[in-house]
Amino acid sequence: MRFTPFVAMATLAASNYVAAESARYIVHFADQGAAHTARSASRTAVTARHAADTPRHLRSLAAGGEVFELTNDDASRLATLPGVTSVEEDVLLTPNTIVDSLWKRQWYMHDPKVGVDAEVAWKYTRGAGAVVAVLDTGITPHPEFDGQLLPGYDFISDAGAARDGDGRDADPTDMGNWSDPGECLSSLGKASTWHGTHMAGLIVARAGNRAGIIGLAPEAKLIPVRVLGRCGGRTSDVADAIVWASGGDVPGVPSLGKRVDVINLSMGTTGACHPALKRAIEQARSRGTVVVTSAGNDQKNVNTNTPANCPGVVAVAALGRSGAMASYSNFGRGVTLSAPGGNLGERGADDILSTWDIGKRGRERSVFGYRGGTSVASPQVAALVALMRSADPDIGVDEVTAQLVDNARPLPGPCPKGCGAGLMDAGATVDAVVEDRGRRRP
Ligand SMILES: [Ca+2]
Ligand SMILES: [Ca+2]
Ligand SMILES: [Ca+2]
Structure with missing residues (x-):
């Protein structure tokens, strides 16, 4: 069976009623169609549960990639699925810390x-x-x-x-x-x-x-x-x-x-x-x-x-x-x-x-x-x-x-x-x- 991102999202959503550590991730898909189905699946899942917990699609990036809120476990699992090319944490950038001692x-x-x-x-x-x-x-x-x-x-x-x-x-x-x-x-x-x-x-x-x-x-x-x-x-x-x-x-x-x-x-x-x-x-x-x-x-x-x-x-x-x-x-x-x-x-x-x-x-x-x-x-x-x-x-x-x-x-x-x-x-x-x-x- 071809494991599409749609299925992946639905599977992840169903398995995550237990609150877990979640974070923002940028997910890259193999093609636009896969991205679209993943977006739809996550929206459906959220609506069905009336909750904001994972996975939740937040936005699409101008340069490609979709931002999701995911548990850390889901993010690791998602990264291994066909149709998903990469999953990276949407890390916080902070201003350069001043290290000069005086x-x-x-x-x-x-x-x-x-x-x-x-x-x-x-x-x-x-x-x-x-x-x-x-x-x-x-x-x-x-x-x-x-x-x-x-x-x-x-x-x-x-x-x-x-x-x-x-x-x-x-x-x-x-x-x-x-x-x-x-x-x-x-x-x-x-x-x-x-x-x-x-x-x-x-x-x-x-x-x-x-x-x-x-x-x-x-x-x-x-x-x-x-x-x-x-x-x-x-x-x-x-x-x-x-x-x-x-x-x-x-x-x-x-x-x-x-x-x-x-x-x-x-x-x-x-x-x-x-x-x-x-x-x-x-x-x-x-x-x-x-x-x-x-x-x-x-x-x-x-x-x-x-x-x-x-x-x-x-x-x-x-x-x-x-x-x-x-x-x-x-x-x-x-x-x-x-x-x-x-x-x-x-x-x-x-x-x-x-x-x-x-x-x-x-x-x-x-x-x-x-x-x-x-x-x-x-x-x-x-x-x-x-x-x-x-x-x-x-x-x-x-x-x-x-x-x-x-x-x-x-x-x-x-x-x-x-x-x-x-x-x-x-x-x-x-x-x-x-x-x-x-x-x-x-
Ligand atoms: Ca200096
Ligand atoms: Ca001189
Ligand atoms: Ca001189």
Whole structure:
């Protein structure tokens, strides 16, 4: 006797009045006719028993296959029957579990009140295809950067500030920006900050490698550009680096050939927007590169701090752990929006955890460390821009700013002096970008 799926279904139905463990299975049949009869048989069986127990046909799949609710025993038996080519469990897929061991300490990513809602954004993208340039002290080797970096450049033209023995070169390794007592306007001297390494981790620290943290755009690529050395960096070097990273030509430096999506400038000084910076930023914007910068840590109006006061930048103020404006942050109408910056206090855990090096002068060993300030707020917005460009590569510079502003969350704490549109919201912003893309290109 030819055992058809119809008979199989009827047999299974009749034998299963005893409740058993049931689950959803995707059953593939040898042909459409067999599938049809199996569907009919299961429907009949269910109707006859006025019950929802097995076998119950749920739906047909677009790519072939029928979804049934079956007991585990029936599923095994069904798989052996002629006319049935395969039976697979309709397993539940879950979002990738976060295994990076310091994730819980990354409150700025997931705190329901003051976090940036990274996981909602990651439902759409983790930044694949987007490129971020971080103009900073350079970069140090760190396991969180394996496979995450593209070749960068060292724009420090003064060998003494660069500490690498020459002027501009193709190696953006951070040689340390420590200073001796009496140097760099500091009577005590300072340890190296590994500032660029900390910024880079917030953007592209690897996801899923168990160790450490996750950047907000872990599938984006980062170009480390060194502009800050001993005692800081020159406007002329920063301006050239902005032009270069946005795909422009800088004499004596091999062209990048294309623009990056976003430049992060976690730096500043008191004064008006310098004409050289203003022109470089204008050029970058005209080529499609978004320029994100920290508002500054002077407790002053942001219009006193440059490049945050340059036209066209996204200026980022910092919120403390409570969600109120951080005590050190600059503020005012020139702030575009805010991001978590931590308290810059004694309790490290209230600051922003990222990649670091343990060396006090030269680099020694890769570690993780907490740092606060508008410096750490800015790269989170830059990483969000990378997610936005990954979700919609065609989104324009001004549209990026508009979406950041429109989708910022109301401030979770007070900021009477002006923190811009609110707290950056990665989830809501990427969601809006995806929706907008759908409207433009249905
Ligand atoms: Ca050099
Ligand atoms: Ca170098
Ligand atoms: Ca990691």
